[in-house]
Amino acid sequence: MSKKNKITKTGNMSQWYSYIIQQAEMADYSPVGGCIVMLPYATKIWEYIHQYHNINLKKRSVENTNYPLLIPQSLLEKEQEHIAGFSAEVAWVTKGGNEELSEKLAIRPTSETIMYHFFAKFIQSYTDMPLKHNQWCNVLRWEQTVTKPFIRGKEFWWTETHTCHASKKEAQTEVKEALNDYVDMCENLLAIPVIPGKKPDHDKFPGADYTTAIEAMMPDGKSLQMGTSHLLGQHFSKMFDIAFQDKNEKKQFAYQTSYGFSTRILGGLILAHGDDDGLIIPPKIAPIPVAIVPVYKTESKNKVVSKAKKIKESLEKLNLDVVIDLDEDKSPGYKFSKWEQKGVPLRIEIGGQEVENNSICAVRRNWKTRIKNNPDLGKKEIIPDKDVEKQIPKMLDEIQNELFDFAKKDLEKRYSIAKTREGFDSIIKEGNGYCETGWCGDEKCDEEIKEKTAARIVLIPNNPKQKYAKCIVYGKPSKETVLFSRKY
Ligand SMILES: [Zn+2]
Structure with missing residues (x-):
């Protein structure tokens, strides 16, 4: 594509977004409108989010589980406020094979009702609590409005955690700690600063006492909700009979919470950090934090490629996923643009000169189109071979911090x-x-x-x-x- 016709973030952010998710191989569109396939590159980012968040969940004694996809109509409709909030978006299974079902089955839009059916069985005594179950799964909501991959779609992937407590105070603490974990993940992993707070009552989760949330500002001046944490109180426990004997052998209803975030945060990641040249992925979460591009003439090829392989091995020992771009048909310039477009934070160039001088050339993802007049960004750094294992992780840390600082300044401006x-x-x-x-x-x-x-x-x-x-x-x-x- 010529420079003149380039689809840019600064020119048209919405168009750029649709273009870049396909171009950078994050997602593709399903034959079913509003649904996508999440490609390996995006899935790897989502996996890093799993890993990070699972550690936070474990610290709070939350266990991972897998609950059923299908919810009988009678269960979904048990809590009136809840179903009123979702009824317009529920997709139903009415047939099994050729048989009409005697009761319609909802494809989960969220799992409160099916999980709470089981919670009623699991909980008998105060000693059965706190009960904290999480699941990583997909849900389906029949969105009528225009969809946008990751940001808004019919099907999405998420984490939903549901907890039961013997006291309201303990449940409130859970709501707060869960939201704090989300702040931590957004800021320290995704490098996206967020604002925590509460939703106004008219915008709370259907069936909740109150809803807390974190919001992030996108570069087009629109806010994106990155996660929510709800105090459900006793609404659901009374409907589903999630009750326990307290220490005085008196029947009490459990106090509940639920909280979650979805693949929407991948949309936030793309929007928050990308620039005219493509994605910018923070190093901690980058599927490919380092790409090595060997630059050689025929006579130097063997030496250059073997050095590139050695550097790759030494970085892999540090648990960094490194690729070497050995595509014979493409020019180095083409490769530089390709890895920039995919948002790889650091590129290493190795040529005849680097072999000669026992060094490598490290180049940060060019941010020229984001921050004008900053000559430090995109500049080349020569690193002696002996310092590579020390310098590269240090540069990646710096990039991670710079991305957060930049986003933080942008938030303050907005x-x-x-x-x-x-x-x-x-x-x-x-x-x-x-x-x-x-x-x-x-x-x-x-x-x-x-x-x-x-x-x-x-x-x-x-x-x-x-x-x-x-x-x-x-x-x-x-x-x-x-x-x-x-x-x-
Ligand atoms: Zn007023």
Whole structure:
């Protein structure tokens, strides 16, 4: 593709997104609209997320399980608020082979009801708790709106954790600790800064007492929800009879939580870090953190390739996945662009000169189109062979930190506060991120802003910058400090 016709993130982010997920081999479209195949490159990132998150789950004594895909209609409809929230999106199995089923079976849109059917059996006494079950699985929600791979689709993959506790206080602590884990994962693994907080009551999970969430700001000024953690209280336990004998042999209903995040965070990863040249994957989660491109003439080929293999082996000893690009048909320039497009954080160039000088040439993923006038980025560094095992991990750490710092600065730029309606209107009109302000607690105020501006309340942040006397909409006394933004 010529430079002139290049699809760029700065030019059209939505078009760029669709282009790059296919070009960088993250996903492809299914014959069923709204569904995708997650290709090996994306699946490997998802696996790294599994590994990281499983360690956090284990620390909190959460066990991995696998519950059934199909949920009988009667079970799904047991909790009224819950089914009301999902009914429009449920896909049903009505036939088995050629037989009409006597009861329709839902393909899980989420697993509360099927899991809680079992929890009622597992829990008899206070000694059976806390009970904490997680599953990594796919779910199906019949989205009617336009879908976007990873961000919004009918089928997606996720982790959902469900816990039961003997006291409300313990359940509340679980909700909080789960959300903290999500913050940790987003910031320390994905290098995406997030804002933790609570959802307004009218936007909570169907059937929950309250919903907490983390939100991340994308470069187009829209907020993306990266994970949620709900206090379910006793709504479900009363419906499903998840009850226990307490220490005084009195019957009590369990206090429950559920929390999860989905492959949507892969969409967040692509949007947050990519640039005009393609993906940028933080080293800790990169399927390929280092790509070696040998550059040789016919007479130097053997020496260059054998050196490249040696360097690969020494880096693999450090648990780094390294590829050597030995494609004979492609030029080095083509290969450089290819690995840049896939977001490989570090490229190593090895040629005749490097063989001669006992060194390698390391090049960071070019960020020219992201940060203008920064000559350090994309520059070449000559590293003596003897220092490779020390220097490469150090460079990868630096890149990881730089990516987070860059995203953090971007978030700060996109976080404004407004005390007057005029100020609010001008910030929201620009559509350039979050606007922190006061809210009276009335859903109608949120609705009105949504109708007029497409922005809405995304979060009641845990750590607001200010307190506000009045609701931004009609000036009633403010009850909560909220963040307005357009959202995905
Ligand atoms: Zn209001």
